[in-house]
Amino acid sequence: MIREQATDKRTLKTIRYDADLIVVGGGLSGVCCAxxxxxxxxxxVLVQDRPVLGGNSSSEVRLWVLGATSHMGNNNRWAREGGVIDELLLExxxxxxxxxxxxxDTILLEKVVMEANISLLLNTAVYEVEKSDEETISGIKAFCSQNSTLYDLVAPLFxxxxxxxxxxxxxxxxxxxGAESREEFDEKFAPTAEYGELLGHSLYFxxxxxxxxxxxxxxxxxxxxxxxxxxxxxxxxxEYGCQLWWIEYGGRLDTVHDTEAIKWELWKVVYGVxxxxxxxxQFPEAETMTLEWVGQIPGKRESRRFEGDYILKQQDVVEQRTHPDAIAFGGWSIDxxxxxxxxxxxxxxxxxxxxxxxxxxxxxxxxxNVTNLFLAGRIISASHVAFGSSRVMGTGAHVAQAVGMAAALSARHHLLPRDLTEPARMQTLQQELLKTxxxxxxxxxxxxxxxxxxxQLSASSEFILxxxxxxxxxxPLTFSAAQMLPLPAGPIPQLxxxxxxxxxxxxTVELRKSSKPFNxxxxxxxxxKTLSIHKGKQEVDLTFDSHIDEPQYVFIxxxxxxxxxxxxxQLRVTGILSVFNKINPAVSNYGKQEPTEDIGVDTFEFWCPERRPAGQNMALRIATGIQLFSPANSLNGIQRPTNQPNAWVSERNDPNPALTLTWPTKQRISRVxxxxxxxFDHPLESVIMIHPETVSPFCVDEFVLCNDRQERIFHKTDNHQSRSTIRFAQPVExxxxxxxxxxxxEKAPAALMEVRCYSVS
Known part of the structure; x- marks a missing residue:
């Protein structure tokens, strides 16, 4: 029993956390950063003001996670974001x-609570920031209404x-x-009055x-x-859930302080709909249907965008400008x-x-201007136009992973965020990110x-296409179709x-390529070539006189x-893909992008794959064969197809695909x-859409590691992730x-994108 005498005032219970990094916000960006x-x-310390993690992707809002893959509706091949966000989507x-x-929800919570270095505070809202000087945050105060507890959160980095x-x-x-004028950054797509200052909120049912x-x-x-x-x-x-993303409101209001008013308007709309x-x-099929769920909080698109040392602009997106401090990528449309x-x-x-x-x-x-404050998610430094692309969750999470690694390096070496822009430190950050x-x-x-x-590498076999x-x-050739083939510099093989x-x-057959080899x-x-075709079944020879100057994909x-x-x-191979000039209205893809005025974007066609089980490769015979699947690819430092497949692929009938690394002396291996x-071409939309697969057909289900005596030192089954880290309790000699x-x-030969090994001295 607790009994206290009356008093004029009491203070709430207060708990202090000291950490290296305080992350405020438990959406996908905060989760991946943490x-x-x-x-x-x-x-x-990860602080989230909601009862679940995931933000707009959580069960409270229910928006699917998307990024550069854009529902497979653009020309960004193998562009799903890597690292932690990839791990979460594959799980x-x-x-x-x-x-x-x-x-x-359960997957996100599990991944966070399994990390010993994360202290998770749910239902906890930040209400005050403390500073040691004009440029430095010293701590933040937060309150959890569920346990009536105040938190003092102290760290050198936030x-x-x-x-x-x-x-x-x-x-x-x-x-x-709000939106910048066209003149400020010379952005030709700077919005006009009907597009207004801000993107609104949405609420689903x-x-x-x-x-x-x-x-x-x-x-x-x-x-x-x-x-x-x-x-x-x-x-x-x-249609239900985020298929109705266009139930949107609030673009002419203050999307921070008017959120409750916007929510009420969205409730009115949802129940009216x-x-x-x-x-x-009009809908007799709805007679036996009922509402199962209506969102209680709206999904926000835009509010504040904070200024960094650089502001991402429309030209960065459209022209694909390069930066010495690149740490992530985007690829969603300017939306x-x-x-x-x-x-x-x-x-x-x-x-x-x-x-x-x-x-x-x-x-x-x-x-x-705040020296120890990182930015992640949709609030990063971007113009309103560039934000139209960078704001989506897949991109935000990918960027936030760079923040997490930057914070780790900063904490380890007692640095501030800006310090990492020094070229040698930036190279370290980039390399550490690539490792993950x-x-x-x-x-x-x-x-x-x-x-x-x-x-020295050797393999049981090597795939030659x-x-x-x-x-x-x-x-039927109802739509124009193309087979993508990777080629080295040189002539086009006879097909x-x-x-x-x-x-x-x-x-009519056209040989095409991209104007940039990495696109x-x-x-x-x-x-x-225009070829005469007679009625019936036939083989058609395709001979081209062209050469390509550098390794890249061509399109037949x-x-x-x-x-x-x-x-x-039926054969599917890592890095080999067919694409089609169809339409995908979900991402404003009507076969060709044709701006009606000069808004600073390009005119070009969309050639996109179909989802499995459709989207087979076109049957082709290749006279000289394509030899781009060697074991050396597993050491080239690239973990996905880009302008080449970048994978070792075994011959399709290899009964025991195996890659062997041999050293002249014994090594003490602690980690592989x-x-x-x-x-990485599949967007893996997280909600609503039903996926016919649970594992990519290119992903190896099971693998075994053996030492120089061919003894098993590791065995994994049910593999479904892009990356696997094997740590040995005792180094393997x-x-x-x-x-x-x-x-x-059976229809996809085994592939390995990368192998790395680490020894102890």
Whole structure:
């Protein structure tokens, strides 16, 4: 029993945490920042003002996670973000292919609480920032209403990943809110009045079929006139959740302080929409349906953007400008929305894509005037236009991983964020990120401690692409289609395609490449051939006179012809892909991007893959074969296909694919790092969408490590991740290491993207 005498005042219980890094905000950016820093040996406190982690991806909001892959609706091939966010999405695919947001909650919580270096504070809101001087944060104060406890959080470094920038705002960090003029950064897509200053909030609902009639009586505050929504005829009884992302409002309000008012307006809309679906008589299929869930908090798109030493601009995105301090990449379209949101006559978004992914510089990730404050998520230093691309969760999480590693290096060496811009320190940061699976376009891993680099490599076999056998479906050429093939510099090999025609006709075949060798937009036509095709089944020889000057992908492009069918192949290979000139309205892809005025974006076609189980490769015979899958690729410092496959791939009929590293003397190996092909082309949308797979067909399911006596020293089953780290309790003394790969995917030969080994002296 507790009994206290009356008093004039009491103070709340207070707990103090001292750490190396305080991360405020438990969305995906905060989570990935905290995990990255913790794994690098940093003591982290992660503060989240909600009961779950994940922010807009959590069960409280239920937006799918997307980034540079853009629903596979742009030309960014193999562009899913790497590192921790990749680990989370692959785990979600493995456990949760149905896209249940509650399961995603559990995965995020599990990953955080399993890190010994993270102290997690849920339901805890920051309310005050303390400073030791004008430029330095000394601590923050937070309150948890669930346990009625105050927290004093003290550290030398802070990361604001809170979305609205609660720490940066109170600390006096320079910020912007709203759209810049066209003149400030010479951004030609700077928005006009109808697009306004800010992107609004969205709020979703889920439905379910009960199997019996259900009536709906709307609350009094529900929108009573659905025609106030100009696009009301788009509503139907099948779409739910973030498929209705365009239920958006608030772009003309203060998206920080007016959030509650915006939420009420969105509630009015949601219940009005459901009333229309249930009671208008237009949707008889909804008779047995009921509302299962309506969001209680809106998903925010935009509020404050803080100023760093560099402000990302439209030209960085569109021109794919390079930066010496690149630490991540983006690739979502420049995606701005009308200010009136759902009440606008205009389309719900206006997306303009780049021809490829673009670098994001480190100088965008810390405050220019608060010296120990990192920035992560949607509040990084970017113009309103560039923010239209960098704001999405996959990109934000990828960038935040760089913050986590930067904080770890800063804490280890007693540095401030800006100190890492010194070239040697920046190179260290970049290399440490690459070791964790972070992809930074144009930068390759060079690790002096990796003894695999000194080993002699041998393999049980090596895949040579001589044929994509004609054992797959016969599909009509309703849309133009292309087979992507990686080639070294030099001539184009002679090819043979397999064609069936329902009458005599002609087939136009174009040889294309990208204007930049690291892109996958086929915007340069090298040759065009018009071939006579007779009725029936036939083989078609394709001989090209062109040469390519540097290693890159070429596109063997077959222009649409309704009288022709192409033979496809069942064989799937790492780094080999077919693409199609179709449309994907979800990302404003209508086959070709054609700006109607000079808004500073390019005109080009979209050539995108289809999702499995569709999207087979085209059957082709390749006269000289393509030899780009050697064991040496596993040591080249690139962990995904780029302008080349960058993988060792075994011959498809190899009964025991194995890669062996041999040293002239015995090594004492303490750690092995392996990277597998988890298909970085797949966006792995986290909720709603049902994925037919739980593991990428290119990913090795099982692997065994053996020493120089061919004794097993490690065995892993049920592998489904891009990366696997093997730590030995006692160093393994051996003069060779053999990696045996086993795969259950008969139509995809085993592949290994990277191997690294570390010894102890």
């Amino acid at each position: 995990i990255t820093a913790a794994r690098a040996g940093t003591r982290v 979600n695919l493995y456990r949760n292919p149905e896209g249940n947001p509650l399961i995603l 990361c604001d990943a809170s979305g609205d920038g609660i720490v940066g705002f109170q600390a006096g960090a320079a910020f912007r809110m 889920y439905t379910k079929d009960t199997g019996r009639p259900v009536r709906f009586v709307p609350p009094a505050y529900a929108l009573d006139d659905i025609t106030k929504i100009p696009r009301y005829k788009r509503f139907n009884a099948q 459901w009333n229309y679906i249930k009671n208008s008589g 701005l929305h009308p200010a009136d949101g759902i009440f606008s006559e205009k389309p719900g978004c206006n997306q303009w894509h780049s021809k490829g992914i673009y670098q994001i510089p480190y100088r965008c990730l810390y405050s220019r 699976g972070q992809h930074i376009p144009g930068i390759t891993l060079h690790d002096d401690q990796d003894i695999a680099q000194t080993a 001589t044929e994509l056998p004609p054992d797959g479906p016969l599909l 043979t395609a397999f064609v069936t025609a329902d009458r005599d006709t002609t087939l 996958h937009t086929p915007d340069v036509t090298l040759e065009t 492009t077959f222009l649409k012809n309704e009288h022709i069918q192409l033979q496809y192949s 790092e392996l990277s597998f092909d988890s298909d 051996t003069s060779s290491l053999t990696i045996h790969l086993k795969t259950n995917h």
